[in-house]
Amino acid sequence: MTRHTDFRAGLGWDTHRLVHGRPLLLAGVRIESEMGLDGHSDADVLAHAVTDALLGAAAQGDIGMHFPDTDPRWKGADSLMLLHHVVQLVHLTGFDIINVDATVILERPKLKEYRLPIRESLARTLGIGLDCVSVKFKTAERVGPVGEGKSAEAQAIAMLGKRAE
Ligand code: C5P
Ligand code: MG
Numbered sequence: 001m002t003r004h005t006d007f008r009a010g011l012g013w014d015t016h017r018l019v020h021g022r023p024l025l026l027a028g029v030r031i032e033s034e035m036g037l038d039g040h041s042d043a044d045v046l047a048h049a050v051t052d053a054l055l056g057a058a059a060q061g062d063i064g065m066h067f068p069d070t071d072p073r074w075k076g077a078d079s080l081m082l083l084h085h086v087v088q089l090v091h092l093t094g095f096d097i098i099n100v101d102a103t104v105i106l107e108r109p110k111l112k113e114y115r116l117p118i119r120e121s122l123a124r125t126l127g128i129g130l131d132c133v134s135v136k137f138k139t140a141e142r143v144g145p146v147g148e149g150k151s152a153e154a155q156a157i158a159m160l161g162k163r164a165e
Helices: 045-057 079-092 112-126
Strands: 004-020 024-026 029-031 035-037 095-105 133-138 151-163
Touching: 004 045, 004 095, 024 035, 024 045, 029 112, 045 079, 045 095, 045 112, 045 151, 079 095, 079 112, 095 112, 112 133
Parallel strands: 095 133
Antiparallel strands: 004 035, 004 151, 024 029, 095 151
């Protein structure tokens, strides 16, 4: 088992508006839903929060710094590809990803049936074991823009460890 020294935690958060006529993607998994997330990229709110958690832990700025939403290259971008790019950046800095934990806050639909495919997709993209990836779901109890079904939010935390020499 790889030994790690120097541990770093990073926090990520994201939000996107819910609109008709767009797919709802969470960590690249297509969720059956009347409404989807709006944004310049594919608006994968969970992938974006996890990406920012990794960048935060590595002190490498944020997602908008690496993939500006004014850049036509990232229009409709596959957010798992952006996440994969950041995973490679983390490795270049000498860190391994130890674990990721995330929460998606969405009023509807219910997401718990999608927990395993979402965890599997994240684990594959992060290159870590399924047991190191956790995803939780919450409603906003019908309060605020998320509670009124106008938007979705995601929060994530990532732990990195530097490979011991
Ligand atoms: O928000 P609340 O505490 O009522 O959520 C209860 C449970 O419902 C959560 O722990 C989660 O398992 C599930 N849930 C879900 N999909 C959502 C929101 C909540 O599966 N969009
Ligand atoms: Mg986003």
